[in-house]
Amino acid sequence: MPDDNNLPLLPLTSGVLLPGMVFTMALESEEAVAAVEAAEAADGSLVIVPFIDGRYASVGVIAEVAERGELPGGMAAVAIRGVSRARLGTAVPGTGRALWVEVDLVSDEAAGDPTVAVELAREYRAVVENILVSRGAGRLAERLPDAADPGRVADLAGYSPDLSLDQKVAVLETVDVVDRLRLVLGWAREVLADITLRERIKTDVEEGMEQTQREFLLRRQLEAIRRELGEEGEDEAGPDDYRTRAAALDLPEGVATAVSREIGKLERTPEQSPEHGWIRTWLDTVLELPWGVESEDRIDLDEAARILDEDHDGLGDVKERILEHLAVRKLQVERGLAPVGGRGAGAILALVGPPGVGKTSLGESVARSLGRSFVRVALGGVRDEAEIRGHRRTYVGAQPGRLVRALREAGSMNPVVLLDEVDKLGSDFRGDPASALLEVLDPAQNHTFRDHYLEVELDLSKVLFLATANVLDTVPGPLLDRMEVIRLDGYTEDEKVAIARNHLVARQRARAALADGDVAVTDAALHTVVGEYTREAGVRGLERELGRLMRKVAGKVAGGEHPDDGPLVIDGPDVRTWLGRPRFVFESADRTSVPGVATGLAVTGAGGDVLSVEVSMMEGTEGLTITGQLGDVMRESAEIALSYVRSHADALGIDPAAFAAKRLHVHVPAGAVPKDGPSAGVTMTTALVSLLTDRAVSPSVGMTGEVTLQGRVLPIGGVRQKVLAAHRSGLTTVVLPARNGPDLDDVPEAVREAMTFVLAAHVDEVLDAALGVDGAPAAAPDAAPTRAA
Numbered sequence: 001m002p003d004d005n006n007l008p009l010l011p012l013t014s015g016v017l018l019p020g021m022v023f024t025m026a027l028e029s030e031e032a033v034a035a036v037e038a039a040e041a042a043d044g045s046l047v048i049v050p051f052i053d054g055r056y057a058s059v060g061v062i063a064e065v066a067e068r069g070e071l072p073g074g075m076a077a078v079a080i081r082g083v084s085r086a087r088l089g090t091a092v093p094g095t096g097r098a099l100w101v102e103v104d105l106v107s108d109e110a111a112g113d114p115t116v117a118v119e120l121a122r123e124y125r126a127v128v129e130n131i132l133v134s135r136g137a138g139r140l141a142e143r144l145p146d147a148a149d150p151g152r153v154a155d156l157a158g159y160s161p162d163l164s165l166d167q168k169v170a171v172l173e174t175v176d177v178v179d180r181l182r183l184v185l186g187w188a189r190e191v192l193a194d195i196t197l198r199e200r201i202k203t204d205v206e207e208g209m210e211q212t213q214r215e216f217l218l219r220r221q222l223e224a225i226r227r228e229l230g231e232e233g234e235d236e237a238g239p240d241d242y243r244t245r246a247a248a249l250d251l252p253e254g255v256a257t258a259v260s261r262e263i264g265k266l267e268r269t270p271e272q273s274p275e276h277g278w279i280r281t282w283l284d285t286v287l288e289l290p291w292g293v294e295s296e297d298r299i300d301l302d303e304a305a306r307i308l309d310e311d312h313d314g315l316g317d318v319k320e321r322i323l324e325h326l327a328v329r330k331l332q333v334e335r336g337l338a339p340v341g342g343r344g345a346g347a348i349l350a351l352v353g354p355p356g357v358g359k360t361s362l363g364e365s366v367a368r369s370l371g372r373s374f375v376r377v378a379l380g381g382v383r384d385e386a387e388i389r390g391h392r393r394t395y396v397g398a399q400p401g402r403l404v405r406a407l408r409e410a411g412s413m414n415p416v417v418l419l420d421e422v423d424k425l426g427s428d429f430r431g432d433p434a435s436a437l438l439e440v441l442d443p444a445q446n447h448t449f450r451d452h453y454l455e456v457e458l459d460l461s462k463v464l465f466l467a468t469a470n471v472l473d474t475v476p477g478p479l480l481d482r483m484e485v486i487r488l489d490g491y492t493e494d495e496k497v498a499i500a501r502n503h504l505v506a507r508q509r510a511r512a513a514l515a516d517g518d519v520a521v522t523d524a525a526l527h528t529v530v531g532e533y534t535r536e537a538g539v540r541g542l543e544r545e546l547g548r549l550m551r552k553v554a555g556k557v558a559g560g561e562h563p564d565d566g567p568l569v570i571d572g573p574d575v576r577t578w579l580g581r582p583r584f585v586f587e588s589a590d591r592t593s594v595p596g597v598a599t600g601l602a603v604t605g606a607g608g609d610v611l612s613v614e615v616s617m618m619e620g621t622e623g624l625t626i627t628g629q630l631g632d633v634m635r636e637s638a639e640i641a642l643s644y645v646r647s648h649a650d651a652l653g654i655d656p657a658a659f660a661a662k663r664l665h666v667h668v669p670a671g672a673v674p675k676d677g678p679s680a681g682v683t684m685t686t687a688l689v690s691l692l693t694d695r696a697v698s699p700s701v702g703m704t705g706e707v708t709l710q711g712r713v714l715p716i717g718g719v720r721q722k723v724l725a726a727h728r729s730g731l732t733t734v735v736l737p738a739r740n741g742p743d744l745d746d747v748p749e750a751v752r753e754a755m756t757f758v759l760a761a762h763v764d765e766v767l768d769a770a771l772g773v774d775g776a777p778a779a780a781p782d783a784a785p786t787r788a789a
């Protein structure tokens with residue numbers, strides 16, 4: 001009988017067995033067969049030792065043969081279960097052909113405080129769980145061993161597909177449990193960081209998010225490539241370099257202390273440790289911040305007014321409000337009430353309006369007029385609080401929040417920071433970015449802002465914050481409370497032409513490498529571009545079209561087709577030859593040529609817009625079908641419209657029998673865009689009456705207003721944007737609720753003069769205007785197959 005401490009040895013070349021694992025292996029080699037046979041002849045135990053690259057590991061695992069069987073190919077195989085680590089002694093004589101060795105059992109007990117091991121085990125378990133979940137194997141997480149058995153938890157690493165054989169051997173050979181846990185935790189964190197990054201990149205691309213994160217990944221990849229090429233460390237800064245850099249900066253006391261503490265840590269951390277890189281990244285981040293750098297403010301209101309005028313056409317009232325805001329600041333400074341932009345400086349200016357109306361560029365002008373640098377922080381789609389406040393450093397791939405990054409980009413501690421698209425902030429399980437933002441904007445708190453990553457106090461009180469939003473509905477309430485809202489509703493055709501003439505043409509000309517004398521665009525041409533090639537509240541599309549035009553001109557000029565005498569002139573009729581077929585034609589004429597279709601006015605995130613409401617009728621169960629992704633309020637409007645029409649059928653000249661056994665269908669294209677609100681009430685009523693009385697709606701009329709069951713017309717919002725949209729779409733008559741009359745003062749005069757307004761208190765007045773004069777009966781009854789019988 002062999003001695004208890006002597007066991008047959010089975011060298012394992014294809015894997016690493018750790019205690020707790022069950023491993024199936026084919027009995028291919030003679031040694032393997034011999035070892036298993038010897039074990040079975042004794043008590044079934046043997047010692048498994050990794051034999052990799054011609055080297056035996058210094059530690060093996062005592063294992064039991066759990067089962068013998070055959071692999072599908074007929075090859076003999078065994079399932080072995082790892083039981084415990086063992087150190088190997090010398091070879092000893094034993095039975096059979098197997099190699100017998102002396103073994104010394106090693107227990108899993110940790111040296112020192114056992115709670116440390118349990119704590120580490122808990123953390124490792126959590127990281128593994130995260131990895132499993134992110135790989136869609138969350139079910140396995142339930143089967144992980146309990147942290148109370150830290151050794152078992154650490155040995156889970158044996159199952160990891162991310163570790164190499166060498167790494168697994170290292171796990172086996174690290175006998176101390178705490179050391180072993182530290183080792184596997186470090187690797188698992190790296191794996192998780194990689195997964196997280198990859199996911200982030202994926203969502204980034206999907207959500208069109210910011211450049212910075214992509215850069216972060218690219219940098220990491222670059223680092224990895226450098227490491228592969230052995231270039232690492234060539235130009236790495238050492239602790240002394242950091243000391244020199246820190247000494248040259250005007251660091252606040254708390255920051256200086258934190259920096260020297262980290263430099264000390266850097267010295268003590270081995271270069272191979274991942275921690276080394278993290279400390280360096282932190283030091284680089286902190287030392288790159290513009291500590292103590294401030295641009296000197298100049299608040300000269302006349303100069304500010306001049307700069308705002310220089311950069312922007314029109315927008316008189318907006319500029320006035322901005323200047324008032326600056327004037328208050330100036331007084332605060334002069335009277336020593338607060339430092340510029342500092343505590344107590346009052347509300348944040350919020351520029352609210354559709355895309356392309358100049359919100360961002362106004363922000364830039366404000367910065368220019370104050371002599372400050374300007375940074376834009378895009379908040380659209382931000383759902384993770386850490387985006388604002390930074391990741392904690394313990395999180396792999398951690399980086400500071402966007403405000404810290406903004407300061408770094410600005411190069412000064414008092415820039416103008418434009419918080420872009422605050423209405424698109426989200427929130428989910430990762431915390432509420434809006435509340436973090438609130439802290440940033442709160443003058444009582446923001447002079448000691450703590451970014452989770454930096455962990456030092458940062459004074460944001462000198463920053464001048466501006467915000468932008470497309471709509472106000474989705475701006476979180478508490479944030480809205482801190483804002484002074486300035487609305488920009490969009491431009492009229494004439495305003496757009498002026499903006500193009502005074503700003504956009506020159507900019508696009510320069511971008512196409514053309515000189516002043518190369519090309520001239522007449523106002524008539526600009527009107528054509530605005531009217532036939534764009535339909536928008538702002539001027540983004542216009543600028544894009546002008547860019548296209550200029551590139552075409554550049555092509556001609558480069559090809560030598562250039563008049564020698566003076567610039568190439570582009571006039572109204574030429575636009576089509578340059579830009580091709582117009583993209584927008586006035587279509588409401590076609591749209592309302594059959595009874596049952598009416599044109600409404602709406603406000604969306606992109607500004608005002610026109611929408612049609614279509615109604616048809618068919619045999620079927622009596623009632624209403626509603627389509628077009630309408631919200632509850634809008635669906636109710638349709639029900640109210642139908643009730644009104646039914647209950648007033650006589651007065652409206654409709655045969656009440658027309659409704660019998662008929663189903664009405666109300667549809668609002670475009671079906672893919674969600675719509676809601678009560679203001680389509682008049683449009684739905686009109687479309688119904690039009691269908692049931694077989695009279696087409698006048699193609700030049702657009703309408704908006706809520707309707708009650710009694711037919712009263714109630715006021716609605718967004719008059720200015722709706723009227724501008726009607727004007728853009730070529731409508732000439734707008735029907736509005738009587739009580740919205742005063743809002744017409746906000747409509748630019750040129751537009752007011754070009755249009756007819758009908759102020760209706762009752763829906764009858766709407767119907768008169770819409771179905772009156774040119775609302776003649778449809779010419780050909782065949783053209784309206786859906787009308788009432």
Ligand code: ADP
Nearest residue numbers: 311312313355356357358359360361499503539
């Ligand atoms: P927003 O931030 O509102 O989406 P931008 O500030 O990006 O809009 O404006 C789009 C473009 O239109 C910019 O190039 C801007 O300079 C120009 N622009 C907008 N409004 C005006 C204006 N009133 N005068 C001159 N240029 C303008």
